[in-house]
Amino acid sequence: MATPKLSIEDKIFKNLDGSDDWSIKGYQKRGGYDGLKKLLTTNPDVHIAQLKESALRGRGGAGFPTGLKWSFMPKPDGKKPNYLVCNADEGEPGTCKDRDILRYDPHTLVEGMIVGCHCLGAETGYIYVRGEYYDESSRLSQAIDEAYEAGLLGKNILGTGVNVDIHLHLGAGAYICGEETALLESLEGKKGQPRVKPPFPAGFGLYGCPTTINNVETIAQVPPILKKGNDWWCQFGRENNHGTKIFSVSGAVNLPGNFEAPMSITLKELINDYAGGVIGGWENLQAIIPGGSSTPMLSAEDCETAIMDFDGLREFGTGLGTAAVIVMNKDTDLLRVMTRISAFYKHESCGQCTPCREGVGWVFRLMERLSRGEGTLEELDQLYDVTKKIEGKTICAFADGAMWPVQGTLKHFRHLFEEKIKENMKKSA
């Protein structure tokens, strides 16, 4: 059964394709900032209770329930400020949805920051944007200025007594700064190295103060959920996976793009009805990475039935991650692409933990050699063993994310390595 496409009314990011005016005028014409005053005069606890019930789960990769996370924040004690920090570091290969929010619909995020700060008792919010998004940040910065001019930021917003200032902070190139505690270190002007947890940011975050960190898309989705209600939100997607979601479809499809669609849509629909189909036709499909480079790939067979939500992809031993769908058809040199992904992780390790610093490089070098057929069949088992030994042994989830794609490759495409190795053996014999 086909999932109906979202109507423009039901889309949260109505200008995701950039065809309309991104400025405050365009946003307000599309209904933006309507009802903001009511949200700011409603008790934060009411909002947080509603978010909990909505089953909104973080859009930054881990899928943690947002309402629950927000309920961990202490009430401001008058001594230390609370902070809301938006994670716009977007660096997971394949992922590019936040970029289009920033440049085409920046006010969805600004409104989300205002409401989020109100809910969390924060008067200051920071938006940490990856350093390369310069034009995108320039747009966002103009949007922030527009909101100040319209009295939607600053002191006593719309006469509600709520005060919110938001600041943009640009990084300088480091994937690891997307990890939330590395991001805080970076925002404090240090090297972006993840902190050991606990303490968690809600207790000890930015400058040692209570802090909540959320992804751009998550924050931007909050005002529409609170305004339109959970009945509206929960009509999309399956239980515990509700809502609308942006999927970034890239690689070997005819019409790559960012698409907002109902959660729990099938992967096949997403590819065929949104992204113009696989180049060369569905039969030409080789494999799909469903949620950014860290998530293990799906075989073509899995792609027939996979459902795009947190629980649906777990059934296939992978995850929704950032919902960045990377399509490889039969013309793609799959082992080369996967080796390139391993090279990425080698380059981006922050170097704090030995298993990650040494292991990720070791895995890359082995991937590189084995994908050329230089090696033995035993080394394929060794490669798998090493990935298992690194997993779960480090300060942050980076190393796990570096190992999963390798495990996925071995699970579905071990035969490609084997063919190359055997070919090589024949040649040398």
Added chain:
Amino acid sequence: MTTAKSKATKTKVKIVSPDLGHHATDVGLEFSKETEAKIKRILKRYPEDKAQSAVIPVLRLAQDEFGGWLSTSAMQLTAERLGLPYIRVYEVATFYTMFNLKPVGKYHLQVCTNCSCMIRGSDKIVEAVKDFTGISKNGEMSDDSLFTLTEVECLGACVEAPMMQVNNGYYTKLDKEKTLQILDALKKGEEVETATPTTPMKDGY
């Protein structure tokens, strides 16, 4: 901790570590008036005793102001301006990939060669850049100092692959011809519109 305002703006810069690429002409380096005004505004974003938060934005201003890369003196100037030990600035400058620790060409061509771009032909873009500029290896600068080529990680424009970043702007949906056209225009000193034409940030960063 020293506050944001505590340091003089016109600092004579001492040579700290000449083996990091120091140039004699850097001595006496100072920020221009415009940059200084931007730094003042940037510092307002953070609590008064947290000037360290401004390290990245100020280093980026310094990189732009002093030829597209960070000399020892530029880092030293940043440290003094923010009231920080040199080592705090140095370790940040070396951690993040967007800081160039050696000179780069006027146009820094950063071609994404990660997964989505590779699938859609980033090889051809790298090749076109090499052919046009005469650069033979990743990381090198062309003989005329106009171009440096760096193969980079995913730049978050995967649905518009293949793509490259030139200085601060993105050029997306590339093929060989489009890449050559862009390079040719840049060589002639023309402006080439980026994927997201807009007014740059007031504070620079």
